[in-house]
Amino acid sequence: VLLAGVVVMTAACSNMQPWVKPYERDKLADPIMAWDRDAISAEYLDHIRESREGSRGATGSAGGGCGCN
């Protein structure tokens, strides 16, 4: 698999053309398309959830502390 990866990567390296051109990305650059506009708020909500649910991870950092009580 790695060998195939080397071949594909090196072969396509020099002439990769993005299928969405830079001048076509105005909508994607709109602030409403940002994954997380407010990192502190997202981290705080993650901390609340991780203190009360068994699941964790794959959403960004949730900060420290035990959330024991």
Added chain:
Amino acid sequence: MKVAAVQRILGRVAAVVALLLLRATCADVLPDDRADLFYSKYSGGGMDITGESAALNKKFTENIAAQVNYFVDHVSGASIDVLSQASQIRDERIQKSATLEFVHDKTTYTASYSGSVERDYRSDTASIAMKQDMFGDLTTLSLAFANTVDKVGENNGTAWVPVISWLGHAQSRSYDIDWSQILTKNLIAGVNFNVITDWGYLANPYRSIRYLDAGTPKGYSLGSQIYPDTRTSTAVQLEAKYFLPYRAAITGSFRYFRDTWSIVGKTFEVDYTHPISNIWILEGRFRYYTQNNANFYSDLFQYADEFEFEGRDQDLAAQDNYTIGAKATYAFLPNGWKMFKRATVTLDASRIAFHYKDFRNIKDFGVPQYQPGTEPLYQFNATVYQIYMSMFF
């Protein structure tokens, strides 16, 4: 999953990523300088938690930036576990973090430290991360590693006169791989993959098991939880964000989680974001979460040492919860003021309804008492408010 297996998989992923990083071409940029003031309030399940935070992001050159964050939580009240043991809590958690970012070409390198202190808990996390834009900036790949060391204690005194006993340490290592992909002019998608391994003292000392005891008036007694001293979890999140035919965005995500304690959790979330001119951004969201219980969890054990590992922490119980949230962001100072280019103020409110499927409410209901194991299932609602101001300069 064994640690060696995880490391083998991560090693292979790292090799593939190294190949992908050959694709770098031109320079990335750091975000604008920014200062944030944040206030939050959580109320639910007998608990009130308020939090205040100040954060600063500052670019020193076009390539180097630093972020610092100070966060303090004030906890008061009594959760269902505390109520069943007739004591109240009052605590404060202070978290300080600092991050250094360095951009070279299309790669952003990040190093962070975060320390969190409560009178009965200490947590220190060091992390490194790397983000790479590639394939004509259609793809962003992020890798992160974090090492956390916790010191776990228990307050055997009162809320006002604490007597802390230190019980042990817990350590965890977290590995993240995040892939973000522009698919069309209107659609961006992402995959987030995370593995965490923990070992050490992993139990919550403030929560107890209960077991049948005919010699007591209630018919049961409480005892100490005994957790396994290792845990490995894997989580994968798929998400997509679509720019609608008018100026608004809709986001959908699904996360699948499983761990070596046999917990399987699933999270579904949908967000809708709607700006009004360039002054307001309104957002609504719905989130649903469900999980089964851990393999050593029981609401009521038959006797004190029925199994090698025993837990009755509500986080380990089968549960589902629903969140409805709304957020409004107001932009002001459009022409700037002194050193500031613009500013926003945001109000965020969420309502969460928790429903437990095998965790019973054992508060004192008065006479007549429920027979052990027939009490009502526990459920509660929580409200979370956040208000914050962001100044960009």
